[in-house]
Amino acid sequence: MSPKTFKGVPTQKFGGFHDTESRILFKQELIPLKFEILRERFFSINKWKEYSGEAFAAFKLYDFNGHPVDREPQKGDFIRIDIPGPGEPEAKGYDWVEITDICFYQDSFSESISMTCRPSRNPENKKSRHVAHFYSSASSSTFMISRNPAHLKAAVYGRNERPNFNANFFNVIRNLATAAGGMAGAAKIQWKQLTDSFLDLD
Incomplete structure (x- = not known):
């Protein structure tokens, strides 16, 4: 399947x-x-765990300077991810992504909003350029919501997913194991939990 x-x-x-x-x-x-309700949920990154349940990863929005914020995300912001299980030791157990793009599309028939994130450094540690994530920096996750006259859609599109080998031995083992699980379908189960929760609008 392509x-x-x-x-x-x-x-x-x-x-x-x-x-x-x-x-x-x-x-x-x-x-x-x-x-409009879906859009508010989509941009409330700090509440994603609240929407998705206790078993889901916790997401926290940070600005470009590494300070926690509670607002709509912007390009250049970072998201700290607390995934259940062993985390990135150098980043205090967290994985980090940077928001590299936010796109808005609209015509007379439909509308969509997308937000692309890539594995990144820990913005709280200004001295390190190390990618604090189990995937490499070439990987991406694009979160998207859209509407047409018949339905609403929420989606996550993962692309170019490879383990992050730019780490010490123990982190490489952890990254391999976590990335392998993600590519084998574990991540898709988590993301489906999120996209379903976005659309729980009643």
Whole structure:
């Protein structure tokens, strides 16, 4: 199966990938209102765990300077991820991604918002350029919400997923194990939990 292609989603060139999508149907007159609620959930990164349940990873938004913030995300912000299980020791047990792109598309028929993140350094540690994530910096995750006259969609598209080998021996072992689990489908299960929760709008 080939990866789907969308505006705002990086091209798949190597490694693993996944397309994780959830949809929900609404009456056409309700779509604009429901999409506004979905948009608020989508941009409330600090609440993603609250929406998805205790078993889900915890996400915390940080600004470019490494300070925690509670606002809508911006390009250049960072997200700290607390994944259940062993974390990145150098980053105090957390994995980090940088928001590299936020795209808005709209026409008379549909609307979509996407946010692309890539594994990054820990912005709290100004002295280190080490990528604090189990995937390499070439990997990406694009979070997307969209609407058309019939339904709303929430999705996560993983592209070019490879383990991060730029680490010490024990971190490489951890990265290999976590990345292998992610590419084998464990990550898709977690992302499906998130996309389903985005659309729990009643």
